[in-house]
Amino acid sequence: MNYRTGIVSSLAEIGAPAWSALLATQRDGNPFLSYAFLHALHASGCVAPDTGWQPQYLALWQGDTLAAAMPLYVKSHSYGEYVFDWAWADAYQRNGLDYYPKLLSAIPFTPVAGGRLLARDAAARAALVELLCAQQEAAGMSSSHVLFAPQAQARQLQEAGFMLRSGVQFHWLNPGYRDFEAFLATLEHKKRKNIRAERRKVAEAGVTMRQVRGADAGEADWRLFHRCYANTYAEHRSSPYLNLDFFLRIGAAMPQNILLVIAARNGRDIAASLLIHSDDTLFGRYWGALEHVPCLHFETAYYQPLEFCIAHKIATFEGGAQGEHKMARGFLPQKTWSAHWLAHPAFADAIERFLERERGGIDSYIDELNDRNPFRQAST
Template sequence: MNYRTHIVSDLSEIGQAGWDGLVRAQDKPNPFLSYAFLHALHESGSAAPQTGWQPQYLVLFDGEELAAALPLYVKDHSYGEYVFDWAWADAYQRHGLDYYPKLLSAIPFTPVSGPRLMARDAHARAALVDVLVATQQATEVSSTHLLFPPEEQARQLKEAGFLLRSGVQFHWLNGGYANFEEFLATLEQKKRKNIRAERRKVAQAGVTLRRVRGREATHADWVLFNRCYRNTYRAHHSTPYLNLDFFERIGRDMPDNILLVIAEREGRPIAASLVIHDETTLYGRYWGELEHVPCLHFEAAYYQPLEFCIEQKIAVFEGGAQGEHKMARGFLPTRTWSAHWLAHPSFADAVERFLERESGGIDDYLDELNERTPFRK
């Protein structure tokens, strides 16, 4: 079968119905693949050419039907990715070579695993891989990187000549708990004691928390969250990736996937967290504070969302990138994947040797973590 191949710089060229129809056809899609989320990133200027994210989505059409698609960006930096290749870029520079521009398939600023090679069937997915390989070889990019694909797609990319890299995240699994206390009862005594102490410390500081579903969120709520988010980035001497326009867009266009947790003291809002969810999974995303209260981050970004998962019978809470401290709060280590192709043969060989050594270290790290389960024996 012959497909028409397009490079799309604006998702409106495809349209929401066509894009979301393909997303829903995937195994285990998530809200970050939705038209609403990606279009909000682009239209708000958060992930746009002026910020170093140039959309160049690869799409395959069968007649008028969207048969396959790959979220793809031309990038001139490595910010907002969560699979770090700064050392590779530095090595290129030291040898007088350009590492940027590069091709990146990822959800900007979002270390969440999910389909990257989106296709209606295996034939279309194989054709999409062929188009990707031909595209990267026909351009002058240094490399191509697909971040956080499911393992089966990572293996398919390996067969196409990509190098695989693995990492570790921490996910909480819902054991069908009736309430938060029942969950706590499954943890080791020290872990239970520490969590109760953290929650008590927040309450004793006079902080109350309220959960705001997306359909209930007001303009004032989003202004507050944006203030908290930007203030925390400034406190860490960093530049925030997202803006108020983005937050209001997702609040308007995907409200059923949104939960805000707002912390208040003496009637004043002082902090907020934002999580995104569907019926099966909740994803810890963004946090910010205007006033520091010890342990408030854990309450707003972990314990309140955990209670929400239990109440809504959501099966998994993906805690986001990094964070071994999450194990003490009932999260367990989970392997993640990325796939990488480098055009320069010598650098490809060097990176392959590096990844072989790194992979052994990741295996050992996972073994060590799994021996330190936070749950009662």
């Protein structure tokens, strides 16, 4: 089948109607793939060539219809990815080779699984993979990396010569809890006792909590959240990836997907977390505080969101990257997938051997974690 192919430097070149129509055929409702979220990253300058993220989206057209597309960036570093390849870059450098620039398909700063090979049908998806392979070779890149892809798409890329890498995240699953106490009742006694103690510490510190839906969040709420977010980065002697303009843009463009949890003490707002959700999944994203209160992070970023999931019958809460400590709060390990292609044959062979060993380690790690299941009995 003949397609008109394109490599675009801005999502605006595709346009919201065409992008949204293609997403509607994917049926996963992932808010991070939405035009609103991706365009906000680009328009706010958070994702731009001068920040090391140069958009280079792949697109296949049939007439005026967008048949397939892939979020793709030329990267000059490995920040904001959450599938770490710093050791690979270091090995290249030690051997006098350039690892950057590289190609990356991911949602910037967002370790959330979702479609990367967006296509209306199998034929268009196969053509998109062919276009990616042709582009990575024609551009002379050291490598291509497709992060947090669905397993089926990762396998399709493996058939095209990519190497697979697995990782672990922690997700909370809601079988239909009546309320937070019903959830606690399923946990081991010690885990249940610790959660109650953490929540009690926050309440006894005089902290009150409120949940603000996106449609009700005003500019003052977003300015507060950004202050908290930026302050927490500063306390860790780091620079935030996202700016106030980005938060204001998603607040205006996708309020139906947004939840802010705000903590106050003595009439003053002191902490906030931002969560993004679809109809069936809540995604923990960012948090920050202006002053320290013991256990406030757990209340703001975990327990309040869990209450939201229960109240709104949301089936899954993805708590973000890493974090074995989440298991004590009812989160269970889930495997993630990424796919990697390296142009240099010797390095590709060495990394493939490394990934084989790493996959075995990941599988053993997940088995070990499952042996430490925090529930008294399976909550099915």
